[in-house]
Amino acid sequence: MAQAKQRPPSGKRKPSQPSQPTQPTPPPAPKSQPTESPQKLAATERRAQRAAEAKAQQKRRQMRFLAIGLVVAAILAVAATLYIREQLVVQTIGVEVPDEGAGHVNDGTPLTFVHYPPSSGKHYPSAQPAGIYATQEVNEGYWVHSLEHGYVVALVNCDTDCDAIFSQLKDLYDNGLKNSHFGNVKFVATKYSKPFTDGNSPPVTLVAWDHQMELGFDNGQLDRKAIQRFYDKFVDKGPEDIP
Secondary structure (H helix, E strand, O other): OOOOOOOOOOOOOOOOOOOOOOOOOOOOOOOOOOOOOHHHHHHHHHHHHHHHHHHHHHHHHHHHHHHHHHHHHHHHHHHHHHHHHHHHHHHOOOEEOOOOOOOEOOOOOOOOOOOOOOOOOOEOOOOOOOEEEOOOOOOHHHHHHHHHOOOEEEEEOOOOOHHHHHHHHHHHHHHHOOOOOOOOOOEEEEEOOOOOOOOOOOOEEEEEOOEEEEEOOEOOEOOHHHHHHHHHHHOOOOOOOOO
């Protein structure tokens, strides 16, 4: 028998089987980090500890420097305050007297001044040597010449306390006054009885060239520091730089 002819396949296709869902690819497992050895960990800790100690030490050093700086600043501030205060005190010592010129006249020539006691003006050719003249009244013509050489003169107007006043002035002359730049103490003390131009009659009046300062004798004491300040300010300040 003849075999049956196979029919050609029709246009219809056999339905395909449903595809299986795709599974996501899992991420690669992270690589394991190498574990540091105990020796490396100890070295790291020591370095961190040394760094922390160095930082703490630097901070302590900075604090110490800051404290020293504050102390130095405080000392300088106190010193500056004291210096300024002293300068203000020195600047206000005594009063200025108008200058009456200079020049020499013969010994014994009568002298007249605009301001009494005088602190400038014509005078005798010889200057009065430094010293304490407790028993005499030195003529103005001599000690005005001393003023011209940068001396300070203490004029004493006393009736009852003369010995005590001159004793304290002598102690200052011997122990309390600095040397001039010539190495001598430029100080004269003498009695003075003439009336003052301003009508005052203080126990002691200090005079320098073109300056004067009046002092009391309170409780039997002269103001020693005031005398020293006046002397320090005006010694060597006369118009002639002579011993």
